Amino acid sequence: MQNRNHRSQEHYVAPFEETPIASVDRLDDSQKARSTWADAWDAMRRRPSFWISSALIVLILIVAAFPGLFAQVSPTHCLLALSNGGPEAGHPLGFTRQGCDVYSRIIFGAQASVMVGVLATLLVTITGVIIGALAGYYGGFLDTFVSRIGDIFFAIPTVLGAIVLMSVLPERTPATVALVLSIFAWPQIARIMRGAVLSARNSDYVMASTALGVSKFRILIRHVVPNSIAPVIVVATISLGTFIVAEATLSFLGIGLPGSVMSWGNDISQAQTSIRTNPQILLFPSAALSITVLSFLMLGDVVRDALDPAARARR
Amino acid sequence: MTLLLNETEGQQVDSSNTPLLQIRNLEVGFRTQRGMVPAVRGVDITLYAGQTLAIVGESGSGKTTTAQSIIDLLPGTGQVTGGQILFEGRDLTKLSPKEIQDVRGRLIGYVPQDPMSNLNPVWNIGFQVEEAIRANNVAQGKDVRLRAIQVLQEAGLSDAADRLKQYPHQFSGGMRQRVLIGIGLSARPKLLIADEPTSALDVTVQRQILDHLGTLTRDYGTSVLFITHDLGLAAERAEQLVVMYKGKVVESGPSQEILANPKHPYTQRLVSAAPSLASRRIQSAKSGSADTAIFGGGSLDATLIERAAEREEAAPTKDLISVQSVSKTYRIRQQGLKYNELRAVDDVSFGIQRGTTTAIVGESGSGKSTVAKMILQLESVTSGRIEFDGQDVAGLKGAELLKFRRRVQPVFQDPYGSLDPQYNVGNTIAEPLLAHRVGTAKERQARVLELLDQVSLPASTRYRYPSELSGGQRQRIAVARALALKPDVLVLDEAVSALDVLVQGQVLNLLTELQSELGLTYLFITHDLAVVRLIADNVCVMKKGKIIEAATTDEVFDAPKQSYTQELLAAIPGGNFEFGRQ
Numbered sequence A: 001m002q003n004r005n006h007r008s009q010e011h012y013v014a015p016f017e018e019t020p021i022a023s024v025d026r027l028d029d030s031q032k033a034r035s036t037w038a039d040a041w042d043a044m045r046r047r048p049s050f051w052i053s054s055a056l057i058v059l060i061l062i063v064a065a066f067p068g069l070f071a072q073v074s075p076t077h078c079l080l081a082l083s084n085g086g087p088e089a090g091h092p093l094g095f096t097r098q099g100c101d102v103y104s105r106i107i108f109g110a111q112a113s114v115m116v117g118v119l120a121t122l123l124v125t126i127t128g129v130i131i132g133a134l135a136g137y138y139g140g141f142l143d144t145f146v147s148r149i150g151d152i153f154f155a156i157p158t159v160l161g162a163i164v165l166m167s168v169l170p171e172r173t174p175a176t177v178a179l180v181l182s183i184f185a186w187p188q189i190a191r192i193m194r195g196a197v198l199s200a201r202n203s204d205y206v207m208a209s210t211a212l213g214v215s216k217f218r219i220l221i222r223h224v225v226p227n228s229i230a231p232v233i234v235v236a237t238i239s240l241g242t243f244i245v246a247e248a249t250l251s252f253l254g255i256g257l258p259g260s261v262m263s264w265g266n267d268i269s270q271a272q273t274s275i276r277t278n279p280q281i282l283l284f285p286s287a288a289l290s291i292t293v294l295s296f297l298m299l300g301d302v303v304r305d306a307l308d309p310a311a312r313a314r315r
Numbered sequence B: 001m002t003l004l005l006n007e008t009e010g011q012q013v014d015s016s017n018t019p020l021l022q023i024r025n026l027e028v029g030f031r032t033q034r035g036m037v038p039a040v041r042g043v044d045i046t047l048y049a050g051q052t053l054a055i056v057g058e059s060g061s062g063k064t065t066t067a068q069s070i071i072d073l074l075p076g077t078g079q080v081t082g083g084q085i086l087f088e089g090r091d092l093t094k095l096s097p098k099e100i101q102d103v104r105g106r107l108i109g110y111v112p113q114d115p116m117s118n119l120n121p122v123w124n125i126g127f128q129v130e131e132a133i134r135a136n137n138v139a140q141g142k143d144v145r146l147r148a149i150q151v152l153q154e155a156g157l158s159d160a161a162d163r164l165k166q167y168p169h170q171f172s173g174g175m176r177q178r179v180l181i182g183i184g185l186s187a188r189p190k191l192l193i194a195d196e197p198t199s200a201l202d203v204t205v206q207r208q209i210l211d212h213l214g215t216l217t218r219d220y221g222t223s224v225l226f227i228t229h230d231l232g233l234a235a236e237r238a239e240q241l242v243v244m245y246k247g248k249v250v251e252s253g254p255s256q257e258i259l260a261n262p263k264h265p266y267t268q269r270l271v272s273a274a275p276s277l278a279s280r281r282i283q284s285a286k287s288g289s290a291d292t293a294i295f296g297g298g299s300l301d302a303t304l305i306e307r308a309a310e311r312e313e314a315a316p317t318k319d320l321i322s323v324q325s326v327s328k329t330y331r332i333r334q335q336g337l338k339y340n341e342l343r344a345v346d347d348v349s350f351g352i353q354r355g356t357t358t359a360i361v362g363e364s365g366s367g368k369s370t371v372a373k374m375i376l377q378l379e380s381v382t383s384g385r386i387e388f389d390g391q392d393v394a395g396l397k398g399a400e401l402l403k404f405r406r407r408v409q410p411v412f413q414d415p416y417g418s419l420d421p422q423y424n425v426g427n428t429i430a431e432p433l434l435a436h437r438v439g440t441a442k443e444r445q446a447r448v449l450e451l452l453d454q455v456s457l458p459a460s461t462r463y464r465y466p467s468e469l470s471g472g473q474r475q476r477i478a479v480a481r482a483l484a485l486k487p488d489v490l491v492l493d494e495a496v497s498a499l500d501v502l503v504q505g506q507v508l509n510l511l512t513e514l515q516s517e518l519g520l521t522y523l524f525i526t527h528d529l530a531v532v533r534l535i536a537d538n539v540c541v542m543k544k545g546k547i548i549e550a551a552t553t554d555e556v557f558d559a560p561k562q563s564y565t566q567e568l569l570a571a572i573p574g575g576n577f578e579f580g581r582q
Helices: A036-045 A048-065 A102-138 A140-155 A158-168 A174-201 A204-212 A216-252 A264-274 A280-307 B002-010 B063-070 B097-103 B125-135 B143-154 B173-185 B203-220 B231-237 B255-260 B265-273 B275-286 B299-313 B368-375 B398-407 B425-435 B441-454 B459-463 B471-483 B501-518 B529-535 B553-558 B563-571
Strands: B021-032 B035-047 B052-056 B078-087 B108-111 B191-195 B223-228 B240-245 B248-254 B319-333 B339-353 B357-361 B383-388 B408-411 B489-493 B521-526 B538-543 B546-552
Touching: A036 A280, A048 A102, A048 A280, A102 A140, A102 A174, A102 A216, A102 A264, A102 A280, A140 A174, A158 A174, A158 A216, A174 A216, A204 A216, A204 B408, A204 B425, A204 B471, A216 A264, A216 A280, A264 A280, B021 B063, B035 B052, B035 B063, B035 B078, B035 B240, B035 B248, B052 B063, B052 B231, B063 B078, B063 B191, B063 B223, B108 B173, B125 B143, B125 B173, B143 B173, B173 B191, B173 B203, B203 B223, B203 B231, B203 B563, B223 B231, B231 B255, B240 B255, B240 B265, B248 B255, B248 B265, B265 B501, B319 B368, B319 B521, B339 B368, B339 B383, B339 B521, B339 B538, B339 B546, B357 B368, B357 B529, B368 B383, B368 B489, B368 B521, B398 B408, B408 B471, B425 B441, B425 B459, B425 B471, B441 B459, B441 B471, B471 B489, B471 B501, B501 B529, B521 B529, B529 B553, B538 B553, B538 B563, B546 B553, B546 B563
Parallel strands: B052 B223, B052 B240, B108 B191, B191 B223, B357 B521, B357 B538, B408 B489, B489 B521
Antiparallel strands: B021 B035, B021 B078, B240 B248, B319 B339, B319 B383, B538 B546
């Protein structure tokens, strides 16, 4: 630095003790081993919306499973004398036009709605995953065939198709509603799964396993499916809410669950006749429906953030 | 260093004595869930007008982060937490986003690392060059187009006017990099930051690009800040050198002086691991004039010398793998029903003896990886014959194929892609054992531990997931997995290309040790001649699907017969530079 020649720069060497040299490529043992799923769990745990939505979902599931714990009044014990009556002791939300307890009907109606949602989601996910995985993995004719069939179903709007099918079904129960909904909804999951499988199929670890002598089907089960399932989980969580809405829509139109089965859709449908005189009986089942759907959407959102591989950086 | 800075500050009146760029005590951190993680910790860099400076270091050393913070291009959660970046006396860290936008491109140009992803595929080249010209107010109206043509001409592209209408996919990697350099220099910036500008390119292309970049910057008096991991490149192309380690500068000064006489232990270690150079030393050791002192007692070199000695004793035996006039043709669909034939591998023949290492060298598109895949039976052979241990491997099925797979194992290039992210290391290594139904669960567990030990990783590694391991550690896991079934042959497809020099040396050392221990045969596919010199006995040089030269490593390196091989050897950056080893 005493050198006045402006272009010269001295040969600087940092004090050795400033940056002690670690051995080359040593394994960092300070942190606990983490799998992708453990990482996802960690990311979800930090989000308040995860706790809010899961608390609500757990509550809704308990209500659906044991409605008797939450409502002492029978929802079918209706007195016309109480028609459109306001809230009173033991009946916090008042009465419907038939004189049934609104609170009690919401509690007991949860079962049918949640059952349709869960059943339809399970059916759609299982068929969609199997069909999508096989089509994407084996390709060729199977892929073309399955994809075109899927396109045909994809082209039919779910609710419209369900209206047609439901109107010819001899029996209408939560199970049949779920079945009809899933007939029109599986192509979406199958498409997502197929796309994910296509990209996982071409990854190096699949080639490595092939060269190690692992059988083709085993690679599909052990490597391809676990690496493609994340987007399906996200969509499935979100679609659970939409199935509950679809059931309500069908019931509202009078071709979902029969009037004898208590469901939010039916209650909303029946409440529309007294929307001017007594709007609150429309409001409460709708609110229950909205809260349920929102909880699932919120959970789906959190799950997507946690599982999104692009959001998680390589460490 | 501080003294120097204080002094230059006092001289600011004299502009020729003022550095163009002065980074003082720069601190950069990344916000994470666990708080601020420092990436750059107090870095000082001085660069004068017209000088070329290279920052070298391994991945994670903070070299790219330092460069990015100069023009405020830090990704995501990164931010400058302290220090100054003085450019012509102005502190860039204090500028508003609008002011820094004016500096970017006009005063400081940037050439990104990956030419494949840094041009927008939906716009033609002309649009992208013109965009840069307009953004920096270099020209207006009709002049923009003329200037764009001029920029491409300067970047060394022929028929620049016609090329403006072409799209990035019609350009080769080298041409795209020329476009990016042209864009970076379009506004005649005073400083050009080039982040690994040629590391994705073949050596011969790299040489052309660097020569051209050198000429351009010399003509305009542009200062260049190179970010590189390649010491040879730094020695050849940069006057000044900054060595970074763990976010700090460990050594800086004139590059030739540092590389000839490294003072800091880290620089010394880096210099002695640079493979292009070590290979020459091993050669001298082989021919009997070994001076072990120059190796600094490094186990890498010692083992390699021993291996070399053993090799010469080995008596010729029958080839374990014999490739006989093998070709591979791909059909590429043209418009409609027409097909074009692409001959990826053209009449290739060679043999590999048991216990030896054969390297196939070539630039991208030479067909070297296709040869490896055909030997591994991951691709079918169009014509010709591949024999393994006297048996034709084409058309092996069922149990026979499984038996073949047990004996010939691959290790792939990308240490990030070849391990399933969902499986922990223990399960990954045990997979081949499970697939071939070897042993009980307990025996498999024991074998996993034994393999981890062979690749020098602690037993606790088996509970970890690939995302927690470094590239080198992953590649060692991949080697362990390949060794699980006690194969005869390992096919290593660019297995060390993605690794930092130090880690690369470590893995090569491991491979050499394993070879002598287990009597393995290696087929080594690589584009890196320096690595070949380190571990191969025989070399096949491939170009456009054909083997143009095949001989022992010594013959190929000392007396290359083909002009293409000579060209490849000459293009290694810093190949003739005498590095100082202890």
